[in-house]
Structures are given as structure tokens and as C-alpha cells.
Amino acid sequence: MPHPPQIKIPATYMRGGTSKGVFFKLDDLPEPAQVPGEARDKLLLRVIGSPDPYGKQTDGMGGATSSTSKTVILSKSDRQDHDVDYLFGQVSIDEPFVDWSGNCGNLSAAVGAFAVTNGLVDPARIPENGVCAVHVWQQNIAKTIVNHVPITNGQVQETGDSELDGVTFPAAEVPVEFVSPIDPGEAVFPSGNLIDTLEVPDIGTFEVTMINAGIPTVFLNAKDLGYDGTELQPAINDDAAALARFETIRAHAAVRMGLIRDVAEAAARQHTPKVAICAEPKGYTASSGKAIEASDIDLNVRALSMGKLHHAMMGTAAVAIASAAAIRGTLVSRAAGGAGRETLTFGHPSGTLKVGATASEQNGTWRIEKVVMSRSARVLMEGWVRVPGDTL
Structure with missing residues (x-):
């Protein structure tokens, strides 16, 4: 019995902070996976190589740790004063599910660079040399993040001398602002108590x-x-x-x-x-x-x-x-x-x-008005990922 051939999907493999994951533009995904649901989850699980009872993710892009079993979907934002919408999926290693309940702060540092490189930021906002402040709408938690992306000769500057414990090699520094991580109407402490x-x-x-x-x-x-x-x-x-x-x-x-x-x-x-x-x-x-x-x-x-x-x-x-x-x-x-x-x-x-x-x-x-930390980000590989045609 013949089996369907593999399909290929444009993707970028990026490190952000001390994590790495597979980045997609929303409109590059197969149509059934462009909306939340079973088809999207099945696709991302197969891309990463989960569920894997061996715990290695050998047949996928995952690295068999929580830091490397991650996916990101990005699209140009329609929200006022934002450049890009960012959706994060934490892929389980040994179970068949994708957790959409939270953000990845480390991969947040790579979103701005991806957005600039892939045409999700208005070119008029990108300096020839300097820093581009990319305003990100984090869809999982409905919050704003600002990436301060260094630009050299109109391109994202990825190399540099900023060192980050947990990452072997230095790279360009990317300051990341988490703006109002708790809305004024939300409780910082869900119980109302500090302890x-x-x-x-x-x-x-x-x-x-x-x-x-x-x-x-x-x-x-x-x-x-x-x-x-x-x-x-x-x-x-x-x-x-x-x-x-x-x-x-x-x-x-x-x-x-x-x-x-x-x-x-x-x-x-x-x-x-x-x-x-x-x-x-x-x-x-x-x-x-x-x-x-x-x-x-x-x-x-x-x-x-x-x-x-x-x-x-x-x-x-x-x-x-x-x-x-x-x-x-x-x-x-x-x-x-x-x-x-x-x-x-x-x-x-x-x-x-x-x-x-x-x-x-x-x-x-x-x-909490704002939280700031410095990270770094770098493209590791770009092109296509392939999954069997019967994945969706």
C-alpha cells in the first residue's frame, strides 16, 4: 500500500535566550493548521518528534528537553501599536499534547529578529543602523513585549560579545521588556497574600x-x-x-x-x-x-x-x-x-x-509596571521542515 509523500513547510530554527525552537509564519502553515485545533497540534507534534516513548525526539526537531521542545507561530499584527502577534506552543516530549497555556520568555527574545527578517515589521520603522523596537503581542497571555533588536546596514545584527550563562557562545545583546506583565485589573498574587x-x-x-x-x-x-x-x-x-x-x-x-x-x-x-x-x-x-x-x-x-x-x-x-x-x-x-x-x-x-x-x-x-532583562538570539537554520503527508 503506497504511503503519501512528505510535505515541506517554510520554517526557521532559532535560539532565543537559553531555549531554541521552530519558528513559523502563520500563513506558511498548511491551511488546516492555520487555526487552533487538532490539525495544528498534530503538525507541531510531528515537527518536533513527539510523542516519543524513548524520550529522545530522534525523528523530529526537538532536543529532548523542555528548553528545546518548542514551537512559535508569528503573524503581522492588526493590533494598534504592535508589529507582530506571537503564539507559543510548548510541545510535550513523551505525551501527545501541545501546551498553549503560557509564554516562553527566552524565545520572546528571538521574535523581534524573526519579525524584522521576515517582513512582519514596517520597513519604515527599521533604521539603517541602530535599534529597532519591535512591539510584540504575546497571544498566549495577552501581554505586550518589546524587543530592542540591533540593526546594522539594514539587517538584524546577530553576532556580538554579549555573554549569557547557559549559552556557550556570545552574540548580540537583545534587551527585552515585559510591559505590564500583570494588567491593572488582574491580581499579582491570586490569593491576595504575599505568603x-x-x-x-x-x-x-x-x-x-x-x-x-x-x-x-x-x-x-x-x-x-x-x-x-x-x-x-x-x-x-x-x-x-x-x-x-x-x-x-x-x-x-x-x-x-x-x-x-x-x-x-x-x-x-x-x-x-x-x-x-x-x-x-x-x-x-x-x-x-x-x-x-x-x-x-x-x-x-x-x-x-x-x-x-x-x-x-x-x-x-x-x-x-x-x-x-x-x-x-x-x-x-x-x-x-x-x-x-x-x-x-x-x-x-x-x-x-x-x-x-x-x-x-x-x-x-x-x-508590576515593567520587567527588563537582556537576552540574545540567533538563527540556527532556515529553509523547510518536512512531515509525512498524512500528519494532518
Whole structure:
């Protein structure tokens, strides 16, 4: 019986921050996949190589980690004062689903460069030399992101000397602004409290800070789980019992945050919320072998993504860290010394990251005006991806 041939789809493979993924223009997708639904999910799963019971994504573009199992769909924006609409899909490695519930902060840094190169930004707004501020509408969370894309001779400048812990080679710096990551009408803290008590059956009762900035995130004290905040990936990812414990905590936090109604629903919502542990500054050796001194950082943070400890830090979780640190009385600000901080540097498994946030309190309600961090981005490959013709 003959099988249908493969189809090819224009695509770009890009690194953004400490993640990489496959980028598409919406109108380049096969027509059934240009709208949300089963056809789109099936296509992206096949492109990435999921679900893969071997956990390797050998038959696709994925890299078998949460940081490299990602897809992006972009289109010219009709929204006022925005250049491009950005939709992010986190592809599960071993299960047949794509999680659309949140953003990828790292890949956000690559959106502006892609938009400029692929004609999604008005040419009149692109300087011959300088910086192009690309205004991005993040569709998953309905928020504005601004990429400050360096331009040289009318083209995106990708090479440079900006170093980013978690990325081997330097590149051009791309400052990224997350504008009003929480709308004035939204609650920064879903419970209304800076610190809550979370009861997790058969595991324990924990102090937590639950915050919605960047991506829904629950922070715990590292010491309450037997850690000191300097852990690298093997210390947690090689411990099946620890991973199960974190997932149970995450599921109960999701219910408390109002993201799901029952803990059983958490299995189909792996991307959000994130769960992170924080601790006071302490020196350690990063995964690259780089020595991080306690004096280099304001606190240590370790965060899990898609059920595993992240090798560095998710960009959206960094937004949550910066936001929580800016508000005195959260577990994050407490670990960083107790004061609200507009800028701070935190340690993660690959090294350090500096972030900044502007927060204010009005009538007892907290607002986050802006979070800023510097990332970098680079095209790795461009052309077409191919998938079997019977994928859709």
C-alpha cells in the first residue's frame, strides 16, 4: 500500500535566550493548521518528534528537553501599536499534547529578529543602523513585549560579545521588556497574600509565594524541601521521588491559584504553573564549571519546567522572580535580604542572571509596571521542515 509523500513547510530554527525552537509564519502553515485545533497540534507534534516513548525526539526537531521542545507561530499584527502577534506552543516530549497555556520568555527574545527578517515589521520603522523596537503581542497571555533588536546596514545584527550563562557562545545583546506583565485589573498574587500556607497531602505543609507575573509561579523555601538552593540538574532530575514530590506540590498550587479545579487536571497542563525554590546567597560551581561566589548574587533560585529542573532559568520565570523580589515580604525578597529590589542578580544552575522590575502599591493592590532583562538570539537554520503527508 503506497504511503503519501512528505510535505515541506517554510520554517526557521532559532535560539532565543537559553531555549531554541521552530519558528513559523502563520500563513506558511498548511491551511488546516492555520487555526487552533487538532490539525495544528498534530503538525507541531510531528515537527518536533513527539510523542516519543524513548524520550529522545530522534525523528523530529526537538532536543529532548523542555528548553528545546518548542514551537512559535508569528503573524503581522492588526493590533494598534504592535508589529507582530506571537503564539507559543510548548510541545510535550513523551505525551501527545501541545501546551498553549503560557509564554516562553527566552524565545520572546528571538521574535523581534524573526519579525524584522521576515517582513512582519514596517520597513519604515527599521533604521539603517541602530535599534529597532519591535512591539510584540504575546497571544498566549495577552501581554505586550518589546524587543530592542540591533540593526546594522539594514539587517538584524546577530553576532556580538554579549555573554549569557547557559549559552556557550556570545552574540548580540537583545534587551527585552515585559510591559505590564500583570494588567491593572488582574491580581499579582491570586490569593491576595504575599505568603500563603500550602498543604500537600502526604508530603507536608509549606510556606509559598504564588505570583502571576510573567508566568504563574509558586515559590518555596529551598530548605523546607531539604535543599540549599545551589543544586544542579542531577541532584533533582536523577531523583524520581523528588520529581514526583515537586509535581504533586505543583498540582496543588495550581488548584490554589485557580488555574485548575482538581489536581488530576495538572497532568494536561504541564507548562503552568512553574514551581521554584529560593534560598539566600551561597557560592557554588555552575554546570559549566564556572565558580559563582555568594558575593556575586543576591539569592539562588532553581525552577522546574515540564517536570524537570531547568538547566538555567526560564525567561518567564525570571519575570516572576524579578516581580516577587521587587515586593517586600515575599519569599523571594526575603531570600534576597528582605527589601524590595528594583534590580537583582540571582544564581541558577548555569550561572547568574540580572533582572529588574518596577512595582508599586496602590490602595493595597500591587502592580508590576515593567520587567527588563537582556537576552540574545540567533538563527540556527532556515529553509523547510518536512512531515509525512498524512500528519494532518
